[in-house]
Structure formats: structure tokens, C-alpha cells
Amino acid sequence: MRLMPIISAILVTVALYFIIVQRDQLMAFARGETVEEVQAKTAADEATAEDDGGLVTDGEIEIGRVKVVALASQTQTIDDAVVLRGRTEAARTVEVRAETSGQVISEPLPKGSTVEEGDVLCELDPGTRTASLEEAQGRLAEARARLPESRARIPEAEAGRAEAESRVAEAEARVAEARARLSEAQINYNAASRLSEDGYTSETQLANAEAALESARASVSSAQATLVAASAGVASAEAGIEGAQAGVEGAQATIQSAQASVAAAEREITRLTITAPFGGLTETDTAERGSLVQVGGLCATIIQLEPIRLVGFVPEANVSKIHIGATAGARLSSGQDVRGEVTFVSRSADEMTRTFRIEVTVPNEDLSISDGETAEILIQADGRDAHLVPQSALTLNDEGELGVRTVADDRTALFMPARMVRDSADGVWLTGLPDQVDIIVVGQEYVTDGVPVEPTYREADG
Template identity: 35%
Template sequence: MKHFGSLIWAALMMAAIVGWLALNTYARQSVSENEQAAKSANAKQAVTHPVRVQVRRITAIPRRETLTIRGRTEAVASVDVRTRTEGQVVKLNAKKGAFVQEGAELCTLDMGTREARLAEAAAMLAQTELDYKAAAALMKRGFAPETQEAANKAKRDAALAAIKQVRIDIERTRIRAPFAGIVEDQPAKVGDLLKVGDICARLVTQDPILVVGEVTENEVAKLKTGMTASTELVTGNRASGKIRFVARSADAATRTFRVEVEVANPQGLLRAGVTASISVPLKSAPAHKLAYSLLSLSDEGQIGVRLVNDDNTIRFMPVTILDDSKNGVWVAGLPDKARLITVGQDYVREGQLVEPVEMTAEAGS
């Protein structure tokens, strides 16, 4: 009897355990179903209420592209004026730094024996002229052969050439400026004995002056001679001119092409060797000016902006930066008209449905 009671007690305990387990399982199923229902409700609410973003309607405006070239100023010509005869310097006719006109005398050499040689050549010419005339008269009368007349004519012509040669040598003692410019250097001094090829002075042009720079392989095709360009020196001087030369072959070391802009410099305010920039206006094309804060990066690392399509979905548009300044950045690559996200662009993804809120005139100003 006692053993039978123990069996009843064990059966009751087993029933209690089974009941507790069933109740626990039912409770867990209820919680899971409630969570799923809550998630489904949240998803429906998200679809029903998309994320709000602030947008602004933008319109492209024509912008003239400008190519900026870094460079320097150069003289159109810089020449070492050399002697073409030898002699001692007796006079310097222009001071270093002075402006001289074309043909102005820079250095004067000693005449030496040139005047004596000129007198000798003149006397020889007079004698040969008399001999030639006498031979010609005798030949007409039949008292002299034609060969004698020809020989005397040759002597006369040689005397004429000798006079011309001495006069040229005398003229070369006056070393003159081949063009108008500034005497940049004057290595010759009074008393120096100069030989043929020695330097009397270094002359550089003042007006016009060149502003030169180098452009890349991608930029050279945009330029041609005759295009208008503006220049600005680090000294603050500004001037405009025209492109006079675009290199046809690249520099072997840098793979860049030389560009020369000719600028008027009548007062000599622009000096050679000064750092300068060249701005060349190119073709006009539609572009947008945006604030830096509106730019973002795609997952692939591209720079662009996020737009809202007509169906209110998000689209990332890569852009090309044309120019930047303190007031913003000019970009290309966007549609002429678009709705640009100005607030919330970092919290949305490609293709996501949003609720765009357009900026008012006050907010956009």
C-alpha cells in the first residue's frame, strides 16, 4: 500500500513538470509572434512614412572654362652684342641699365691704322683709275691691246674693293645696338683690348615682353595661337595679350608643351624672370556652383552629390570639379535641372524612397 502511494506521487510530479514545459513553450511562441508582428508594423510604418530630406532645386548656368598656367616672364630677345673687329675700347656710350634705341652706339674702338689704310686705298684707286682711262683711250686709237685695258680695269676694281673693306672695318669700330632695349650688362671697360667675338654689352628687349608657361598633354589641344590671355605677376602687375606660340613637340624631360603669351610693356613695368600666371578663357559650358558641404563620396570613392529623382528615390551622381574658391565649387556632370539634397544626404542610400522637403526662398538665401 505504501509502495502504491509512492507511485501516485511520482506520477503527479511528472504531470506537473510536463505542464510547466508546455506553458513555457507557449509563452515563448507568443513573444516571438509579438516581435514579428512589431517588426512587420515598423516596416509598414517605414514604407508609409519615408525618411524626410531637405532638397533645393538647382539649374545649370553657362560658365566659361578658364585654363590657368603657371609660368614666368621672359624677354623676347636677350643678345650679347659682340665685336666684329679688334681694337681697344676708347668710349662706352651707354650706361648699364639704360634704354637705347636701335642703332645706338654702345662701344667705340680705337681707329688704329684704319684711317691710314683708307688713305692708302684711296690713293691706289686714283692711280688705277688714271691707268684704266689711259689704256682705254690708247685702245680706241689702236695703240694698246684689249688685254691691257682689261688688266687696268681689274686693278681699279681691286682698289675700289679695298676702300670698301677698310670703310666697313672702320664702321665696325662703332658697335651698335641691333634693336631697341635695355643694356642689361656691359662687361667691356674703357682700355680693354677686344678681339673679334668679345662681348661689348648684353642687350634685352623691353617691349613687348613674354609670359611663358608649360601645359600638359591633355591641355595643349585646347590652345592655339591668337587666343586672348590675361596675365598676373606676383608683383601685382596685370596685363593682357595674345598667345603667339604653342609648341608642337613636348619637352623630353617633363612631357609638357611650351606656351608663349606676348604682352605690351611700353613703360617697362614688367620685368623678365618674374613668376606669373596665365589665364586663358576657353569654351562656355553648363555648370553648377555648389557649397563644399554638399559634396559626398560614393562607396567606390567617387566625388559627387545625392539627388532626388522624380519618383522620390535617391540617386548618387558623380561630378567633375572645374574650379574652386572660397565661395564654393564649380562642378560638371549633373543634369541641367535637378533636386539636390542639402540636408540628410549622409543618411540615405541609393534607390531609397524619401520624402523631399523643398527649401524656401528664405532658407535657400
């Protein structure tokens, strides 16, 4: 039983030997030719090949070249894009907090409620704030009532100053008159004194002249004292005017202080009603009725989802390709496709990742997009030149580098590395190749660099 497999193996080996090694002799035997005829024909073929330069031609096709199909490719400009992963982010998120303390007297809104700008979120108990406002308003009315009285004192003070100024003028006239009399009395006294020395006048006349001189001097002193008193009256009147003006200013300051108190009391009352700063959704329940809210206490958290932002981080190598206003699209984790435009490109890189934050604004009128969803973002960038080739034309060289085999100028196969930038239904787009190149699309796996090829060209698709 073991002998039959051995015999079968020997027979198969002999058959393969004749088919592979002695193929020519076997074919000649099948045609009825002798071994000498086969050897003579082979020698003749080799001699003919040497005369033709090593290639045997059959019409216009060189039998020594490998037939391939090539594509005469020309670069085309395609739209480029930057792809990155990101997330959705609410346009605005605000924690609405109390600006004053008080007990909540309004019913709470549940989380997820839709609110518009100005809607009441929390209402606080006014307490004594209304009474404080009324008190401030009373002080304001009192201060305003005092202002006319203070203003009326100014004309009275000005009238007193005018009267004092007239007294000054009268006193100055009296001083001038007294000085004139003093001058006359001095002249009379001097004359009487000289006459008395010569014996032409009596002692009585000299004494009278001296008495008149002293009386004139006394009149001058009295007139000057009256002038000083009148001047003091003017100064007092001016001080009265300044006092009246100060009274007006004080009344006005009191009014301003009272107005500030009224405004503060009114502002304190308006703080009792906490409203939504913008339209959106409540992310948390509003403060519970009866709870005590302190200054800075949380009333509610509001988020705005219309429009919504797509946030991603771009490597520094691609940030120069993105500009504000560029069209962008994204596919969310839910499978929803959205479109928008770039509204922000950061000018400062993250210190840890060296990436730049970008924001894409997307409409969200139906609020179907939530905050925090994962998104694959595609941002349109400046176009680039590339070749469109069938995906089957791609091959690898001995180093495992991706590229295509091309027809060189000497009609030999030549591998060229390339980089795939996009995949489409019509093929793949490659960069890194010359602007014009003949790419082998059929037969590239059967040739290596330097192998002669006979290309047949086909037209490019599209």
C-alpha cells in the same frame, strides 16, 4: 565617499533605460494611460500602416519619406581656362660683341642704363685704319684714270684692222690678175708648143712663150704671198683689238678690286663704333676704357623688356585647348596682375617632360616687370558645359569619391560622382552630370542611395 559615485551611475543608467527603451510606456505613464491602452494603440497604428502599403500619409506628405531641398539644375556653358606656372622672359637678350680688335676709347656705361637703337656702347681706337682707307681710295682713283686710256686703244686697233682688211682685198685682186696672166701664158705656151712640133714656129718663139709662162707663175706666187701677208695683218689687227678690250676689262677689274678694298676699309672703320641693335637696358657694364677688345670680345649685354613674354609649359592633354591669339592673364610673384595674348604655341614636345612651350606677350611700358619672375598663368580656352551648385551640396560616397546626391526618377536618393572645374562666389561648377538633374542641396547628408525622399524644389541662384 566611493559609494556615492556608484549609486549616481546606477541611477543614471536606470533613467536612460526608461527614456530610450521604455519611452512609449514612460510617455503613457506621464499622460495617465495604462500599459494595455498603449499596446492597443500601437497595434492599431501598425495595422493601418500595412493597409497603406507600409507608408502613413499626413495630407499629401508621405511620412515614410525624408524631406529634402533639391535644385533642378540645367547645364550652362562657361568659359574654360588652362592654368599653369611659368616665368617672365625678356623679349630679346643679345650679347653685343666686337667685330674687330682694338683699344676701347669710350667711357663705359653702367649696368641698368637705358639705351635706344643706334646708341654708342663702345668706341675703339682706329689706329692705321684711316691710312688704309686713304691708300685704297688712291688705288681706286689710279685705276679709274687708266680706264679711258685702255678704252682709247680699241678704236686704234679697229682702224688697223680696217687697213689690213683693205690690203687683203688689194692682194686678192693681184692674185686674181696674176692667175689670169698665168692662164693666158699657159694658152700661148701650149699653142707655141704644138706649132713647134709641126715646124710652124721657131724655137725662139717657143722659148719666149715658156718664159712668159714661168713669169706668170712667179707673179701668182708673189700675189699669193702678198695675200697671206695681208691676212696676217688682219689677224694681227684683230689680236690688237682683243688686247685693247682685255686692257679695258683689266682696268675695270682693277677698279672693282680697288672699290672692294675701299669698302672693306670703310667697313673696318664702321666696326670701330659698336652700337645698340635695339632699345633696352644694359644688363652688364660696357667694356672699360683702355681695355683691349679682340674679335668676338664682349662689349655689353642688352635686354628688351617692352613687351615682355610669359613662358610656360602645357601638358599634352591641354595643348589642344590653346590657340594663338587667346586671351591670357597672370599673377606675378610680386602680386601684380597682367594681361596679354598667346603669341606662340610650340608644335614639338619636350623630350623629357612631354610638355609644350607657350608664350604670352604682355605690355610692359613702365618696365615694372623684370626678367625671370615666377608667374601663375591663366589662358582662356574653349567653353564647356557645367552645373552651378552651392558648395555645401558637395558630399562623398563610401569610397571617398566627390559628387552630389540627386533625386532619381523613382524619388529616391542617388549619388552621382562629379568633377569640380571652377570655384566662384555663387558656388562651384561641376561636370560629369547629366544635362538636367535634380541635385539635393539640403539634407543630402541624411540619406543614402535608395532612401525615399520628398523633395522641395528651390529656384537656381542667378
